[in-house]
Amino acid sequence: MLHSLLTAGLCENASRKMAVKPTPSRTRPAPFDLHAFLESAGLSRRNVRFKRDATVFAQGTAANDVFYIQSGSVKLSVVSSVGKEAVVAMLGPGDFFGEGCLAGQALRMGSATAIVPTAVVQIPKEEMMRTLHEQPALSDRFITHMLVRNIRIEEDLVDQLFNSSEKRLARTLLLLARYGKAVRQKA
Numbered sequence: 001m002l003h004s005l006l007t008a009g010l011c012e013n014a015s016r017k018m019a020v021k022p023t024p025s026r027t028r029p030a031p032f033d034l035h036a037f038l039e040s041a042g043l044s045r046r047n048v049r050f051k052r053d054a055t056v057f058a059q060g061t062a063a064n065d066v067f068y069i070q071s072g073s074v075k076l077s078v079v080s081s082v083g084k085e086a087v088v089a090m091l092g093p094g095d096f097f098g099e100g101c102l103a104g105q106a107l108r109m110g111s112a113t114a115i116v117p118t119a120v121v122q123i124p125k126e127e128m129m130r131t132l133h134e135q136p137a138l139s140d141r142f143i144t145h146m147l148v149r150n151i152r153i154e155e156d157l158v159d160q161l162f163n164s165s166e167k168r169l170a171r172t173l174l175l176l177a178r179y180g181k182a183v184r185q186k187a
Contacts, residue, residue, distance in 0.1 A: 046122045050114035056098075059111045063101035066128045069093050072118025078110040089149070090115070096145050101125045102132075 047070075050056055056067065059079060067074075069091055076089040076097060088110055091097055097112055102125065123131075132139045159168055 045124075045127070048120050048122050050118045050120070052114060052116050054114045054118075056112035056114060056118075056120065057108050059108055061108050063098065063105045063108050064125050065098055066096060066101065066123045066125065067098045067112070068121040068123070069095050069097070070119040070121060072120075073115040074118060074120075075113045075115050076110050077113065089153070095149075096142060099142075099146070102129060 048056075050072070056074060057063075057065075071093055074091045074095075074097060075087055076091065077085050077087045079085045089097075098108070100109060132142060159171055163171070
């Protein structure tokens with residue numbers, strides 16, 4: 001998608017200092033009742049609670065599990081070789097993360113940290129793969145999650161490449177305001 005946007009003339013717009021308008025925000029899928037589903041599917045998993053600022057997994061560790069956020073929030077970040085940290089995503093209830101292991105990622109590319117007290121379901125890679133193949137309902141939910149997150153990442157990349165720092169700040173503040181409302185409604 002990014003390639004098609006670039007070939008559609010956004011590079012010319014950027015050189016003329018025309019801002020790219022972010023697409024209207026998408027509504028988040030309703031949280032999935034994973035516990036009920038896992039019970040019916042017979043999937044082995046582990047419920048884990050993390051305190052604020054606790055590490056769920058660290059960059060460079062073995063990628064053996066997929067996680068699903070039941071409550072709370074998780075920050076995904078990457079640290080460069082010179083020690084510079086970049087926040088990749090802020091996730092909340094209903095989001096999966098750590099799914100790189102399903103695509104053959106042996107080591108975690110980044111770290112996941114609980115922002116507030118957080119409850120997650122930890123699912124071993126083998127169990128998740130088996131269940132995705134056997135259970136169309138979970139597979140559909142997981143694919144929807146992946147596509148929505150991919151779109152959000154593409155929007156963030158386009159925003160970073162083509163908008164002024166003031167417009168990026170305004171977009172970030174709007175996203176955080178909406179994110180804060182979602183967290184308060186869950187509490």
